[in-house]
Amino acid sequence: MNDYLHDTIPNLKPFSYERHHDSHFINQQWVLVNGISKKKSIYTFKEDNILEISRKDNVIKTSWNINIQNTFTIETEDGLITVEAYFKDDDILVLNNQDKEEFALYINTTKYEDELNSIEDIQAYLKEKYKRKVSTIIYDHEFYYIEKSKEFGPFTVEQLSEKVKNEEISTYCFVRDVNEYDYSKRLRIEDLIQEL
Template sequence: MKTYVSDVFPKLQRFSEKLDNLTLLTEQHWVSIDNIHNTKQVYNFRDNNDLLISTDGKIEKGKWEYLGNKSLMIEKPNESYLFKHGFFDENILALKIDSKNEYAVFVNENKYNGDINSLEKVSDFLENKYIESSLKANNFHSNETLSHISQSKVEKVRIEKIKKLERESNKYFIILIVIIAITGLLIYLDS
């Protein structure tokens, strides 16, 4: 099992599922991206903790177990591994070798049929899906907030104009009443 050093997985932790989400892990066809162009190696984590590893159609049986504390053990006939949570979603499974900064990386074959077949493509896919979409969403919310602020300012200006018109109208109304009263008084005094 080939492993890779990558800095993309730690950056994406907030988007990752927990490794104990066994319904997302099990009964999927997780294709290892190591040497995928020459050899196709598929890991199938079964509900009964059996692990089926198919290498170009040849099956090797092993075991797997979620150990808690974000740890997963994989037993193959000749070797065993202790992995820590690296990154996990419905598309990508990155398992970090315990005490190392190296990852075994798998792509869910049920979701992608060979499109994502290298660490670079995995990194690009994850960065596009999570980081760029997050930035776009933040930008959208910022624009929405600015639009809301602009609308709020327009509404405040409109309200101020209405209040000013009301004050002016009240002033003219009072002047009109005074004129009518004086005119009435003058007419009364003249008669």
């Protein structure tokens, strides 16, 4: 069953009670992505093992528990289900059903100002989220560049951009991340600058 989940959504991190429970899980508003086009549901896991499920003007209170292996049991309209929890990011939660090849995907909207009411809203949210993440990573990261068969660096993208502005180097020079060993990704300085 786990192969199905990890093939569908790679790079999941298992729920860790110490890391996730208090800061990322409890009292957060988790919008269920599955079926959002039909009805929007917001799940809030409370400290006293109460699960509130909000749909329009209707709030359902049910229960949830977690065991020592970080496996959850949740009381639903269909009965008791057992799930394992994973995080894609700090604000994307996946609950993998242990009895079927299905999972539920949630987005934490506690700190998100706009409402998520449709697939289009979710796409816009994810696009903006990862655009900010890429910009932050690129802005803070360092790269080597190669020019006339010589390697220089490492430099931040800001430093490389300044060298291009001062016409010290060409915007078409190939770059590599400090953690990479060659230039096989064919990334150029101009590609990095476009992401800033």
